[in-house]
Amino acid sequence: SIVVAPSQTLSDKDYQMLRSSALNIITxxxxxxxxxxxFALNPDSFEYCVIEVNPRVSRSSxxxxxxxGYPIAKLATKIALGYNLDEIxxxxxxxxxxxxxxxxxxxxxxxxxxxxxxxxxxxxxLGTQMKATxxxxxxxxxxxxAFMKALRSLEQDSYYLxxxxxxxxxxxxxxxxxxxxxxxxxxxxxKALRKGVSIREIxxxxxxxxxxxxxxxxxxEIEDRLKSEELTPDLLKLAKHCEFPDRVIASLTGKTADEVxxxxxxxxxxAAFKTVDTCAAEFDAERATCYSI
Numbered sequence: 031s032i033v034v035a036p037s038q039t040l041s042d043k044d045y046q047m048l049r050s051s052a053l054n055i056i057t058x059x060x061x062x063x064x065x066x067x068x069f070a071l072n073p074d075s076f077e078y079c080v081i082e083v084n085p086r087v088s089r090s091s092x093x094x095x096x097x098x099g100y101p102i103a104k105l106a107t108k109i110a111l112g113y114n115l116d117e118i119x120x121x122x123x124x125x126x127x128x129x130x131x132x133x134x135x136x137x138x139x140x141x142x143x144x145x146x147x148x149x150x151x152x153x154x155x156l157g158t159q160m161k162a163t164x165x166x167x168x169x170x171x172x173x174x175x176a177f178m179k180a181l182r183s184l185e186q187d188s189y190y191l192x193x194x195x196x197x198x199x200x201x202x203x204x205x206x207x208x209x210x211x212x213x214x215x216x217x218x219x220x221k222a223l224r225k226g227v228s229i230r231e232i233x234x235x236x237x238x239x240x241x242x243x244x245x246x247x248x249x250x251e252i253e254d255r256l257k258s259e260e261l262t263p264d265l266l267k268l269a270k271h272c273e274f275p276d277r278v279i280a281s282l283t284g285k286t287a288d289e290v291x292x293x294x295x296x297x298x299x300x301a302a303f304k305t306v307d308t309c310a311a312e313f314d315a316e317r318a319t320c321y322s323i
Contacts (some may be wrong), residue, residue: 031156032180032216033140034173035097039239044071048078061085064106073239093140093167098132099308099319122308124316135310136321139176140167144213147186154212169321170273171304173245178273181216190278191220191249201225208235219243223250248272256282261290263297270299271323 037045052067064087071078091102099122108118115129142162146154152161168179181188196217199207204222208215215236222232229243236243252269259265261283269279276290283290294300301322307315 031142031162031213032177034176035094035138035140036134038137038173039073039241040071044076047076051078051080055080055083056085059083059085063087063109064091064102066090073237089165093165096306096319097138097140097167097169098134099306099315100128100132120308122306122315122317122319123313125313126309130309132308133310133312136169136171136304136306137173137176138167138169139173139180140165141180141184142213143184146213154214156211156213169306171323172272173242174249175271175273175323177245178249182275188217189275190253191217191246193217193221196221201227205231205235208232216246219246220250223247224253253282261285261293263299266290266294266297267299270294 040048048069048071051069055067056065063085066082066084066086066088068081068083069078070081087103087106094100095102101121104121105115105118105128109115116127118128120126120128120130143164143166144154144161145163146152166180166183168176168183170176170179178190181190193214196204196207196214199218199221201222204218204225204227207218208222210218219232219236219238223229223243223246229240229247232238232243233240249272252272252274255265256269256274256279261279266279276294277287279285280287280290303320303322305311305315306319306321307313
């Protein structure tokens with residue numbers, strides 16, 4: 031249910047295989063314009079299935095356009111008018127053409143927005159049925175930062191991977207609850223890691239890739255350091271690099287948010303802004319859409 035781009039856990043062989051398959055599908059179907067091909071890939075082999083082929087511009091297309099700086103709907107319209115990709119200039123760079131595939135030098139994290147805060151009695155179980163009423167997207171130069179930004183963007187009073195209800199569970203209860211597939215899964219994984227459950231055991235239960243569990247563990251380790259160590263400039267830099275907000279750092283260190291803010295400003299630890307340019311800075315961007323780090 032959480033999507034990360036570019037893919038972090040596919041080998042180059044996996045990626046090229048799925049890319050070639052998608053191109054073969056749209057060629058066989060003679061699709062011109064926007065098209066979304068979804069695959070299911072067996073992580074233990076090269077076996078894959080095509081879930082669906084959507085020859086249209088959808089909500090996901092708008093989000094992909096924002097994530098890459100590649101205007102999918104605009105290009106699909108020009109293709110419908112008879113243009114080819116190698117005839118359409120990329121408006122972001124002003125130099126390259128739409129036939130260049132977007133290249134990202136940052137991480138994009140998308141999390142669905144579920145309405146369970148309004149529909150208390152609805153089943154939180156997630157499956158093939160569409161339950162999300164929206165989604166949020168965050169960009170950062172590392173996964174931890176993008177994930178933390180996206181969590182806050184959900185506007186559910188979650189500023190980091192802590193949930194009051196899950197915090198009361200024992201390690202054994204957590205092992206049972208990790209089998210639940212719902213909107214609180216990431217919070218359970220974080221709590222299980224705090225309780226000493228190993229990454230391999232969590233992977234065996236959830237089948238979530240070890241890479242993602244390890245990244246959540248990194249966030250938990252930063253929490254532990256903030257609770258137990260002095261707030262040095264290096265530790266503060268690391269916490270801000272992974273997008274811990276001042277209020278969370280203050281809560282974990284026993285300081286006030288104002289104290290953390292003025293300490294950070296005094297050390298010149300402030301946000302920088304990078305450009306979404308579709309080409310990983312190979313060409314200068316003519317139109318600037320920015321993200322903070």
